[in-house]
Amino acid sequence: MSPVENPVPLLAGGTKQRLSRDLVLSAALALVDAEGLDALTMRRLGQELGRDPMSLYRYAENRAALLDGVSELVFNELAIVPDDPDWQVQLRRIAHDLRRLALRHPNVVPLLVTRPLSTPxxxxxxxxxxxxxxxxxxxxxxxxxxxxALHVYRAYYGYLYGHILNELQEFVVDPDEHEALLRLGLHRLPAKDFPRLRALAPVLADYDGMAELDEGITILLSGLASRLSLPSCPTGS
Known part of the structure; x- marks a missing residue:
């Protein structure tokens, strides 16, 4: 079990900081970061904060509200500059910011991706x-x-979440193996049935999440820019 670092900030003199929604959610996020979503319960959060779990219901009515609050806390770290008119530059920057957030809070990613599906x-x-x-x-x-714009948003976030989930799940059989086929375990695939995948072993083994994200965003933004420059087509044409 990983310890949660500094869950209860102390004031001068060693007294506990007064509870607030921000403090409760920050402690909840720290707990999820350290031990995963399953560890987040009112009882366990109360232990981390050194408080009676019943006192937390003032700030979150149940565990579902805690999960929503943790999602909000992470999304609040995502900076969007409404006054910057360059939409392509902004979408590229947001993509990299979201990836950094995901790498900083990997245990929260499933919550960000799946939690909205349970709520209108x-x-x-x-x-x-x-x-x-x-x-x-x-x-x-x-x-x-x-x-x-709504279609673009859906395609954009669909790509981002897919990339982030893939990157977090990247796994090699033997990280110390220099031969790409062996490192990824691709030597176990029948050469006759998977020639292209085996041939890409050096590229697959040299995975760079940041570069891969940027390449995908370039493809996506290029297509969107082309769509924006075209006149609207009548339905059915």
Whole structure:
């Protein structure tokens, strides 16, 4: 069991800091970072904070509210600059910022990806909806029709989440092995059936998450820019 670092900040004189929503959620995030989502319960969080678990219900009515609050806390670290008109530069920067957040809080990623699916859009925590609102505004101001801006957002985040999940799951059989086929275990695949995959072993073994994300974002943004430059086509054409 990994210790949670500094879950209860102390004031001068060694007294405990007064409970607040921010303190409770920060401790919840620290617990998830250290031990995973399953460790986050009211009882365990109370232990980390040195408080009666019942006192936490003032700041989160149940575990579901805690999970929503942790999601908001992480999303609040994602900076979107509404006054920057360069939508391509912004989307590229946001993508890299989200990747850094995911690498900093890998245990929270499944929550960010799957938690919204359990809640209707209008009932989700406001902090989790702000990136959607801000990116829609950015794209609409850039010239996308509102419906197209929503399609772009969905494609963009679909790609980002897919990339992040793939990167966090990257695994090699033997990291000390220099031969790419052996390092990835691809030598076990029948050469006749998987010639292209085996041939890509050096590229697969030299995986660079940041470069891979940037390459994918370049492809995505190039396609979106082309779409923006085209006149609207009549339905059915």
């Amino acid at each position: 859009l209008g009932l989700r925590p406001l902090g989790t909806l702000r990136p959607l609102e801000q990116i829609l505004a950015l794209l609409i101001d850039a010239g996308f029709a509102p419906a197209d």
